[in-house]
Amino acid sequence: xxxxxxxxxxxxxxxxxxxxxxxxxxxxxxxxxxxxxxxxxxxxxxxxxxxxxxxxxxxxxxxxxxxxxxxxxxxxxxxxxxxxxxxxxxxxxxxxxxxxxxxxxxxxxxxxxxxxx
Amino acid sequence: xxxxxxxxxxxxxxxxxxxxxxxxxxxxxxxxxxxxxxxxxxxxxxxxxxxxxxxxxxxxxxxxxxxxxxxxxxxxxxxxxxxxxxxxxxxxxxxxxxxxxxxxxxxxxx
Numbered sequence: 462x463x464x465x466x467x468x469x470x471x472x473x474x475x476x477x478x479x480x481x482x483x484x485x486x487x488x489x490x491x492x493x494x495x496x497x498x499x500x501x502x503x504x505x506x507x508x509x510x511x512x513x514x515x516x517x518x519x520x521x522x523x524x525x526x527x528x529x530x531x532x533x534x535x536x537x538x539x540x541x542x543x544x545x546x547x548x549x550x551x552x553x554x555x556x557x558x559x560x561x562x563x564x565x566x567x568x569x570x571x572x573x574x575x576x577x578x
Numbered sequence: 579x580x581x582x583x584x585x586x587x588x589x590x591x592x593x594x595x596x597x598x599x600x601x602x603x604x605x606x607x608x609x610x611x612x613x614x615x616x617x618x619x620x621x622x623x624x625x626x627x628x629x630x631x632x633x634x635x636x637x638x639x640x641x642x643x644x645x646x647x648x649x650x651x652x653x654x655x656x657x658x659x660x661x662x663x664x665x666x667x668x669x670x671x672x673x674x675x676x677x678x679x680x681x682x683x684x685x686x687x688x
Contacts, residue, residue: 503680569621
């Protein structure tokens with residue numbers, strides 16, 4: 462079974478630009494969650510999409526948004542990039558939504574390394 | 579305010595010995611706790627989880643202990659192997675959110 466894939470793997474942007482990251486979940490998984498990893502803050506939950514609906518959201522500004530398509534693929538968009546947005550962005554897929562209480566079936570992708578100059 | 583804390587940024591353990599990774603949390607409403615392992619340039623890999631109604635869960639060389647009164651959980655790896663060298667994240671979950679600690683880098687020494 463193919464794992465979670467993320468594209469692109471690396472991205473360099475400048476302040477003020479916007480960026481779109483893509484995540485393809487494991488076949489059959491309907492939940493896609495996005496995370497930001499930075500050295501200072503560690504792994505932080507951004508949001509979760511399940512069956513094309515945003516189910517849960519972490520404490521990030523509105524510049525961070527996402528969507529999920531009918532094939533469960535998800536995109537994350539960050540507008541008006543800031544230097545502090547430089548991070549590794551990870552997505553994870555699972556069959557059940559996080560709302561089930563147990564997240565032990567999450568499978569992570571390799572991440573997209575975003576650098577904002 | 580960090581709700582999930584891993585106070586040791588790094589830990590070195592001799593191969594064959596026990597590795598103990600610690601994690602503290604502040605919110606008593608968390609109902610699931612998880613440990614992930616992460617190698618450089620890869621996404622985190624789920625290791626083991628524990629429900630808040632249990633105090634121990636074991637899977638092979640990995641055992642997670644939960645002390646609810648102390649709001650503390652720990653991951654024991656016995657015996658430690660070279661391939662265990664990685665960053666370990668603990669995470670706590672409640673219905674709709676999952677919160678990670680900042681991770682502990684484990685070095686297994688030959």
